[in-house]
Amino acid sequence: MGSYLRGQIAEMANVNMATLRYYENHGLIPSPPRSESGYRLYPADVLTRIEFIKNAKLCGFTLKEIKKALTNSADGSISIQQFIDFIDRKVVGINQEIAAKEQTKQMLAELKNNLQSTHKQPEVQGVLQILHMDS
Secondary structure (H helix, E strand, C coil): CCEECHHHHHHHHCCCHHHHHHHHHCCCCCCCCECCCCCECEECCHHHHHHHHHHHHHCCCCHHHHHHHHHHHHCCCCCHHHHHHHHHHHHHHHHHHHHHHHHHHHHHHHHHHHHHCCCCCHHHHHHHHHCCCCC
């Protein structure tokens, strides 16, 4: 496997160079060795790592969570079952976010209905007065 310059790796991974720098500065990808002239020379396997990071982000994991998983997997301190448990906790969190958004959506629908009603509830009348939207 060859070595690639930062711009080449960024293009191959379909990320910009600032993202690559960020990942390197925050320990998501290892700092590559440098050539005699000082250029960073990334090994090809960094592409697999970047692809993992991109996929994990799409699944809703934060960069902090991704770094922790990468660090723990590198030193062998995480098992498949622990990773599955982490995924399950992530799903529970997403379900809670969905429930909260559904509740907000329902509240907005009720507010809209109350605003469109010819017989507005007293609370809605109060809100309209505060907003100087008496109708």
